[in-house]
Amino acid sequence: QSALTQPASVSGSPGQSITISCTGTSSDVGGYNYVSWYQQHPGKAPKLMIYDVSNRPSGVSNRFSGSKSGNTASLTISGLQAEDEADYHCSSYTSTSTYVFGTGTKVTVL
């Protein structure tokens, strides 16, 4: 299984909205509503931000939202803040009964 494809970097100014894409295949993203997103600050462990395509865990800001269309999932961060600057990774359950992660996206707040 190949890594899901994400843009290497996305940037935006404070207050703006940005969207990160995550493209897979019908064997992962397109085949299951089990897409999740993780935020990772430098030197820290990943943190779950979105699960099951569009659900937010308790404590995660409602500025984060997720969606999916076909083989591509998306994470949108609205009202961008300095603290949102981090790496973001998508993940999907797969037809081999394991999980695959994306290539990762670095978000920069200008």
Add this chain to the structure above:
Amino acid sequence: EVQLVQSGAEVKKPGESLKISCKGSGYSFTTYWFGWVRQMPGKGLECMGIIYPGDSDTRYSPSFQGQVTISVDKSITTAYLQWSSLKASDTAMYYCATFSGGYAGIWGQGTMVTVSS
């Protein structure tokens, strides 16, 4: 509080064996699958495989099948990741995480493994 605590950083030579651990606490150990995730320096996350503590059902991602061994000792609520012969390319940060449905909800703090002659 649900938490996963991993063993400390390791420095090993090529060809040596290694077993790192991840202890779960604050929840029923057989509630979630355990997974191991590799992050090579400056790179993305890779799921190596997952194991269900209840019956040790283990599923490896294709790239890691035969390269590592994932195991669990539910009597001490601990999961393990093991290498029989390390390579320099195994140098990475390794995270354990609980997997439930389609996501990794709780993450350990990570174990840095450095393999160098």
